[in-house]
Amino acid sequence: MSDIETKNIIFLDRDGTICVDGGAFQSHDYGSYDNLINNVILVEGVEKSLKRLKEKGFLIIVISNQAGVAKGKMTESDVHRFNEKLNEKLDNLIDGFYYCIHHDTGEESDGRILYGDKIIKELIVDCDCRKPKIGMFKQAEDDLRNGKIQTIDEKFLNSTIIYDKSRNIYKKSINKILINKNKSYMIGDKLIDTMAGINYGVKSFLVLTGEGKAEYEKSKSINNKVYDKCFEDINGASNYILEELV
Numbered sequence: 064m065s066d067i068e069t070k071n072i073i074f075l076d077r078d079g080t081i082c083v084d085g086g087a088f089q090s091h092d093y094g095s096y097d098n099l100i101n102n103v104i105l106v107e108g109v110e111k112s113l114k115r116l117k118e119k120g121f122l123i124i125v126i127s128n129q130a131g132v133a134k135g136k137m138t139e140s141d142v143h144r145f146n147e148k149l150n151e152k153l154d155n156l157i158d159g160f161y162y163c164i165h166h167d168t169g170e171e172s173d174g175r176i177l178y179g180d181k182i183i184k185e186l187i188v189d190c191d192c193r194k195p196k197i198g199m200f201k202q203a204e205d206d207l208r209n210g211k212i213q214t215i216d217e218k219f220l221n222s223t224i225i226y227d228k229s230r231n232i233y234k235k236s237i238n239k240i241l242i243n244k245n246k247s248y249m250i251g252d253k254l255i256d257t258m259a260g261i262n263y264g265v266k267s268f269l270v271l272t273g274e275g276k277a278e279y280e281k282s283k284s285i286n287n288k289v290y291d292k293c294f295e296d297i298n299g300a301s302n303y304i305l306e307e308l309v
Contacts (some may be wrong), residue, residue, distance in 0.1 A: 069242075070243060076251030079252035080270060108296070110152075123156060127163075134166060140222060142162055147220060160215065167188070196262070212234060213233070250300050252269070253274055254282060254289045266292075270295070
């Protein structure tokens, strides 16, 4: 085990946490994502926050539900193209991207099914990866232990792949890493994000950007612990994390 480095990890939700959601993948206008992908908007101050965390040795990994693929609202190529533009805007500060393309029902939050003819039936499953479950965390943990990390796969960038049935997504070779859960964190704007972090065993912070304010109000009626701390945005969360390191 001497060739394995122990590292602290920042796990991040994507939409509403590090970039403005703005309905980017909730639009009711099928096929409208090219403009959104080409106009990614960062949450204010996120680049500075991530730079400070990277300077302190944190690895930064995005963990995101992208059920729009299962629902027929977007393609897996769209997910990679968006991630590429996002990381370009962040000066490639994000080390890895893990995402879930499943959904348990195919329905919107209001019960509607928008694109019944485009739904991918084999992706409508109760999977182990969709947050608040911890499958994506475990996948990242296993990859890091084996000297790999999932990143943007170029095969998706210049083609329209609805979804890769092989699930053979490109993984970059890196030094072998063990996750130090005691000094790792999950940050997100939804309770499913923070609950996933808690389920995985890391400290979990809710931020009030994106859907965070509504989620904070929802949390008041939940008896179980659903987050460790709440901050206005990722800047507040990163400040707290850096202070904890001192």
